[in-house]
Amino acid sequence: MTALELFAILVLAGAIVVLLYYYIQEMKRTGSAGFDTVKSSVTTMGKGVSEAGSRVSEGISQQYSSRNVEGESRMSGVGERVSEMSKKTWGRVKDVPISTDVLSSRIDEFLNEQSDQLIKDWSLATKSDVNELEKRYSKVSRDVDELAKRFDEFRGHANRKFEHIEKRLKVLEDEEEPEMSQ
Numbered sequence: 001m002t003a004l005e006l007f008a009i010l011v012l013a014g015a016i017v018v019l020l021y022y023y024i025q026e027m028k029r030t031g032s033a034g035f036d037t038v039k040s041s042v043t044t045m046g047k048g049v050s051e052a053g054s055r056v057s058e059g060i061s062q063q064y065s066s067r068n069v070e071g072e073s074r075m076s077g078v079g080e081r082v083s084e085m086s087k088k089t090w091g092r093v094k095d096v097p098i099s100t101d102v103l104s105s106r107i108d109e110f111l112n113e114q115s116d117q118l119i120k121d122w123s124l125a126t127k128s129d130v131n132e133l134e135k136r137y138s139k140v141s142r143d144v145d146e147l148a149k150r151f152d153e154f155r156g157h158a159n160r161k162f163e164h165i166e167k168r169l170k171v172l173e174d175e176e177e178p179e180m181s182q
Contacts (some may be wrong), residue, residue, distance in 0.1 A: 008081075029102055
Protein backbone atom coordinates (compact mmCIF):
# COMPACT_ATOMS: atom_id res chain seq x y z
CA MET A 1 0.00 0.00 0.00
CA THR A 2 1.50 3.35 -0.98
CA ALA A 3 1.58 6.43 1.18
CA LEU A 4 -1.07 8.15 -0.93
CA GLU A 5 -3.50 5.26 -0.56
CA LEU A 6 -2.91 5.14 3.17
CA PHE A 7 -3.47 8.87 3.37
CA ALA A 8 -6.76 8.55 1.45
CA ILE A 9 -7.99 5.85 3.83
CA LEU A 10 -7.03 7.91 6.87
CA VAL A 11 -8.80 11.00 5.47
CA LEU A 12 -11.95 8.98 4.89
CA ALA A 13 -11.85 7.46 8.35
CA GLY A 14 -11.30 10.91 9.90
CA ALA A 15 -14.22 12.35 7.94
CA ILE A 16 -16.46 9.54 9.11
CA VAL A 17 -15.48 10.09 12.74
CA VAL A 18 -16.19 13.83 12.42
CA LEU A 19 -19.55 13.15 10.79
CA LEU A 20 -20.48 10.72 13.52
CA TYR A 21 -19.50 13.19 16.23
CA TYR A 22 -21.56 16.05 14.76
CA TYR A 23 -24.48 13.74 14.11
CA ILE A 24 -24.55 12.60 17.74
CA GLN A 25 -24.18 16.19 18.95
CA GLU A 26 -27.10 17.30 16.79
CA MET A 27 -29.22 14.44 18.07
CA LYS A 28 -28.41 15.36 21.68
CA ARG A 29 -29.24 19.00 21.02
CA THR A 30 -32.58 18.35 19.38
CA GLY A 31 -33.39 15.31 21.50
CA SER A 32 -35.03 13.70 18.49
CA ALA A 33 -33.06 10.48 18.38
CA GLY A 34 -32.88 7.63 20.78
CA PHE A 35 -30.10 5.12 21.13
CA ASP A 36 -31.72 2.80 18.56
CA THR A 37 -31.75 5.55 15.93
CA VAL A 38 -28.11 6.38 16.56
CA LYS A 39 -27.23 2.68 16.52
CA SER A 40 -28.95 2.13 13.17
CA SER A 41 -27.27 5.25 11.76
CA VAL A 42 -23.89 4.01 12.91
CA THR A 43 -24.59 0.60 11.38
CA THR A 44 -25.55 2.24 8.09
CA MET A 45 -22.44 4.37 8.16
CA GLY A 46 -20.36 1.30 8.96
CA LYS A 47 -21.73 -0.47 5.91
CA GLY A 48 -20.87 2.56 3.81
CA VAL A 49 -17.35 2.58 5.20
CA SER A 50 -16.89 -1.12 4.53
CA GLU A 51 -18.16 -0.66 0.96
CA ALA A 52 -15.75 2.25 0.46
CA GLY A 53 -12.93 0.16 1.90
CA SER A 54 -13.73 -2.74 -0.40
CA ARG A 55 -13.76 -0.40 -3.39
CA VAL A 56 -10.38 1.02 -2.38
CA SER A 57 -8.95 -2.47 -1.82
CA GLU A 58 -10.32 -3.59 -5.24
CA GLY A 59 -8.60 -0.61 -6.81
CA ILE A 60 -5.37 -1.46 -5.04
CA SER A 61 -5.52 -5.14 -6.04
CA GLN A 62 -6.25 -4.15 -9.65
CA GLN A 63 -3.26 -1.84 -9.64
CA TYR A 64 -0.92 -4.50 -8.33
CA SER A 65 -2.30 -7.22 -10.60
CA SER A 66 -1.62 -5.22 -13.75
CA ARG A 67 2.18 -5.01 -13.63
CA ASN A 68 2.50 -3.65 -17.14
CA VAL A 69 0.65 -0.38 -16.38
CA GLU A 70 2.99 2.56 -15.95
CA GLY A 71 3.40 4.32 -12.56
CA GLU A 72 1.72 7.58 -13.55
CA SER A 73 -1.49 5.94 -14.72
CA ARG A 74 -1.66 3.93 -11.50
CA MET A 75 -1.33 7.07 -9.44
CA SER A 76 -3.93 8.96 -11.49
CA GLY A 77 -6.41 6.11 -10.92
CA VAL A 78 -5.93 6.41 -7.17
CA GLY A 79 -6.25 10.17 -7.38
CA GLU A 80 -9.53 9.84 -9.27
CA ARG A 81 -10.90 7.41 -6.69
CA VAL A 82 -9.83 9.64 -3.81
CA SER A 83 -11.43 12.62 -5.54
CA GLU A 84 -14.65 10.67 -6.05
CA MET A 85 -14.69 9.54 -2.43
CA SER A 86 -14.03 13.06 -1.16
CA LYS A 87 -16.96 14.40 -3.22
CA LYS A 88 -19.25 11.80 -1.70
CA THR A 89 -17.96 12.54 1.78
CA TRP A 90 -18.32 16.30 1.27
CA GLY A 91 -21.93 15.77 0.21
CA ARG A 92 -22.57 14.21 3.61
CA VAL A 93 -20.52 16.73 5.58
CA LYS A 94 -22.01 19.92 4.14
CA ASP A 95 -25.43 19.17 5.67
CA VAL A 96 -23.98 18.87 9.16
CA PRO A 97 -24.00 22.20 11.02
CA ILE A 98 -20.44 23.09 11.99
CA SER A 99 -21.24 26.08 14.17
CA THR A 100 -20.35 27.34 17.60
CA ASP A 101 -23.65 29.21 18.00
CA VAL A 102 -25.18 26.49 20.17
CA LEU A 103 -22.13 26.29 22.40
CA SER A 104 -21.87 30.08 22.63
CA SER A 105 -25.51 30.45 23.60
CA ARG A 106 -25.15 27.81 26.32
CA ILE A 107 -22.05 29.53 27.70
CA ASP A 108 -23.94 32.86 27.69
CA GLU A 109 -26.87 31.30 29.55
CA PHE A 110 -24.53 29.82 32.15
CA LEU A 111 -22.71 33.11 32.65
CA ASN A 112 -25.99 35.01 32.99
CA GLU A 113 -27.27 32.55 35.60
CA GLN A 114 -24.03 32.34 37.54
CA SER A 115 -22.69 35.88 37.06
CA ASP A 116 -23.21 37.04 40.66
CA GLN A 117 -21.47 33.97 42.05
CA LEU A 118 -18.61 34.27 39.53
CA ILE A 119 -18.12 37.93 40.43
CA LYS A 120 -17.96 37.06 44.11
CA ASP A 121 -15.72 33.98 43.68
CA TRP A 122 -13.21 35.63 41.36
CA SER A 123 -13.38 39.08 43.01
CA LEU A 124 -14.32 40.70 39.73
CA ALA A 125 -15.29 44.33 39.28
CA THR A 126 -18.50 45.26 37.53
CA LYS A 127 -19.11 48.37 35.43
CA SER A 128 -20.96 49.99 38.32
CA ASP A 129 -17.98 49.27 40.61
CA VAL A 130 -15.59 50.86 38.13
CA ASN A 131 -17.90 53.87 37.62
CA GLU A 132 -18.13 54.35 41.39
CA LEU A 133 -14.35 54.23 41.72
CA GLU A 134 -13.94 56.74 38.89
CA LYS A 135 -16.37 59.13 40.59
CA ARG A 136 -14.56 58.78 43.90
CA TYR A 137 -11.18 59.32 42.22
CA SER A 138 -12.32 62.49 40.46
CA LYS A 139 -13.78 63.83 43.75
CA VAL A 140 -10.58 63.04 45.64
CA SER A 141 -8.41 64.63 42.95
CA ARG A 142 -10.58 67.79 43.06
CA ASP A 143 -10.36 67.81 46.86
CA VAL A 144 -6.58 67.38 46.74
CA ASP A 145 -6.26 70.27 44.27
CA GLU A 146 -8.47 72.44 46.48
CA LEU A 147 -6.51 71.49 49.60
CA ALA A 148 -3.22 72.26 47.88
CA LYS A 149 -4.55 75.68 46.86
CA ARG A 150 -5.82 76.42 50.39
CA PHE A 151 -2.52 75.22 51.87
CA ASP A 152 -0.58 77.59 49.63
CA GLU A 153 -2.85 80.46 50.75
CA PHE A 154 -2.41 79.47 54.40
CA ARG A 155 1.36 79.20 53.96
CA GLY A 156 1.47 82.73 52.49
CA HIS A 157 -0.68 84.10 55.31
CA ALA A 158 1.33 82.21 57.95
CA ASN A 159 4.64 83.45 56.49
CA ARG A 160 3.39 87.06 56.63
CA LYS A 161 2.35 86.58 60.28
CA PHE A 162 5.73 85.02 61.13
CA GLU A 163 7.52 87.95 59.52
CA HIS A 164 5.35 90.42 61.49
CA ILE A 165 6.00 88.50 64.73
CA GLU A 166 9.75 88.41 64.02
CA LYS A 167 9.75 92.18 63.46
CA ARG A 168 7.93 92.78 66.74
CA LEU A 169 10.27 90.38 68.52
CA LYS A 170 13.27 92.15 67.08
CA VAL A 171 11.88 95.50 68.24
CA LEU A 172 11.32 94.11 71.71
CA GLU A 173 14.80 92.61 71.81
CA ASP A 174 16.32 95.89 70.64
CA GLU A 175 14.50 97.75 73.43
CA GLU A 176 15.74 95.31 76.04
CA GLU A 177 19.39 95.51 75.04
CA PRO A 178 19.90 99.17 75.89
CA GLU A 179 18.31 98.69 79.29
CA MET A 180 20.53 95.75 80.05
CA SER A 181 23.65 97.54 79.15
CA GLN A 182 23.00 100.20 81.74
